Amino acid sequence: MVQFDLVVVGSGPAGRRAAIQAAKLGKKVLVIEQGKRVGGVSVHTGTIPSKTLRETALNLTGWRERGFYGRAYRVKQEISAEDLRRRLLITLDHEVEVLEHQFARNRVQHMRGKASFVDPTTLQVIKDDGESLQITGTSILLAVGTKPFRPSYMPFDGKTVIDSDELLDIQELPRSLAVIGAGVIGIEYATIFSALDTAVTLIDPKSTMLDFIDHEIVEDFTYQLRDRNMKLHLGQKAEKVEKQADGKVHITLDSGRVVIVEMVLFAAGRMGATDTLNLEAAGLTADNRGRLSVNPETFQTSVPNIYAAGDVVGFPSLASTSMEQGRIAARVAVGAIAKEPPKFFPYGIYAVPEISTCGLTEEEVKQRGIPYECGIARFRETSRGHIMGLESGLLKLIFSLKTRRLLGVHIVGEGATELVHIGQAVLNLKGTVEYFVENTFNYPTLAEAYKIAGLDASNRMGDVEEKTVTAVSV
Incomplete structure (x- = not known):
């Protein structure tokens, strides 16, 4: 029987961030991972692989250059699955090496094996060689992630x-x-x-x-x-x-x-990977999709010493938010102060084209009855867009008419998941349309679209000097 201050089950974004945070606070931490290598779903089958596949596809096809050279343009005429897999393996190896180094320098212990509850503070771990041992933790964090939903009526065969x-x-x-x-x-x-x-x-x-x-x-x-x-x-x-x-x-x-x-x-859809944890022994119950309910501020389950974070707790199921959830859960679990994160976080969809959003949508603004105005900029209106050969791309800003504060930023197009962070900062710092109108942006850049959208909204809203703007909450 080995005792730890925090035992983390799963080494994905939530698990690894939680483990490192607890270790930096001087706690004895163990990470249990059932996969062949650390990293969890995010590194091996989810976030990193899909984004690497996307980048490889865009590079080899010459997708970004087709605005200049036509839709028939390709960098590599014959693209194979092996072409995509080669870059993926290089990327995954790098991610695993970085994570293992982070564990080592922060003195986080990690173990490969399948964990299941014996009681609320004890886990049974079955290692690959069949060895069984029990681990106890003052606190336990479940960061097991999800797995694909596979209904029985679907004839899966791994090929077609x-x-x-x-x-x-x-x-x-x-x-x-x-x-x-x-x-x-x-x-x-x-x-x-x-x-x-x-x-x-x-x-x-x-x-x-x-x-x-x-x-x-x-x-x-x-x-x-x-x-x-x-x-x-x-x-x-x-x-x-x-x-x-x-x-x-x-x-x-x-x-x-x-x-x-x-x-x-x-x-x-996906299912929470909780079916092998023997949750009943810990006094926990998952929903019909294998997910766990938690306090959204502390990520504590119904059992006081057991926490859950990441995709296993449901929406938004993002690597970025999972990391923050894991960090907060770890701090609460070891008795440290955990500040509430900013209200608005960015959501990125790595489709072709990318979509990214932060703050309120126009539909949510309407539902709340907030008087508002929108500013729109199309990437083709920017010099950088012309240089890149972009034929599409849209940035939309939503502002309160009463306070002139930014309420939401929504982008579809090249670089959306990078561009959104400018709007995120202004949003969380309670900035107004004047930030975009009065500030200088590098030229030529896609970020200049913020100024175009800000000017568009400001023109529709009228000059601020014509109004008495009071600093009241939206």
């Missing part, structure tokens, strides 16, 4: 009908692909394969997608997808998926339409 984890191991790029599920993961992979010139069909029973994103941004995004001939079957459910003798897959929709493709990616 796959989930998002299996996608990374495909041997050949399909000529046609159907993606079932128009959530973030489904949309990211659908657009990446579309950039690889695979004929992509996106299927989802909901008539809309990305409902938490500002609708004007989604409309612009949807237009771009249709413009490059991606088929969107929204509001239609895949009732039957059948593999055929010729190697093709037939998908029958509830509308009666049949979609015929070489490969099907099922990406309709």
Whole structure:
């Protein structure tokens, strides 16, 4: 029996940040990871692989240069699955090395094995060689992440009908692909394969997608997808998926339409990876998707010494927010002060094109009854956009008419996940439209779109000197 101040189950973004934070506070910390290498889903099958795949696809296809040289332009004429995998392996090796070094220099112990509860303070760990040992922790943090939802009616075979984890191991790029599920993961992979010139069909029973994103941004995004001939079957459910003798897959929709493709990616949700933890022994219960309920301020479960953070607690399920959740949970667990993070955080969707958002959407502003105005800038209006050959891209700022404060920033287009941080800073510092109008931005840059959007909104709102603006809350 070995005693630790904090035992962390899982080494993904939440787990590793929690472990390092507790170690920096002088606590004895152990990380238990059941995978072959540390890093969790984020490093090995989720965040890092999908973003590496995206960057590789855009580079090898010459996607970013097609505004100048036409849609037929390609850097590499024949792109194989091995071309994509080669860069991925290099990236993953680097990520694992960095993480192992972080653990070593912060004196975080880590162990490979499968953990399950014996009681609220004790975990049974089965190592790969069959050795079993018990670990006790004054506090325990569950950062086990999620795994793909695999319904029994879907004929998964790892080749023609796959989930998002299996996608990374495909041997050949399909000529046609159907993606079932128009959530973030489904949309990211659908657009990446579309950039690889695979004929992509996106299927989802909901008539809309990305409902938490500002609708004007989604409309612009949807237009771009249709413009490059991606088929969107929204509001239609895949009732039957059948593999055929010729190697093709037939998908029958509830509308009666049949979609015929070489490969099907099922990406309709994920499950919390809690089924092997023996939660009952600790007095915990997961919901029907394997997720755990926590106090949103402390990430404490219903059992006082057990915490949970990351994707296993549900939305927003971002690597960035998971890291912060893990850090806060660790500080609370070891008795340190944990400050509440800023109210607004950025949400990034690494599709082609990227989408990123921070703050209130126009729909949320309307629901709250806040008088507002919007400013719009299109990337093609910027000199940098012309230099890059951008034909699309949109930045939208929403301001309060009463206080002139920025309420939300929403971007679709090249570099959206980087550009959003300017708006995030102004938003959390309670800046106004005058910041964008009066400040100088590097020229030529895409960031100049902020000034264009700020001027657009300011012109619609009227000169601030004509009004008495009071510093009241929105």
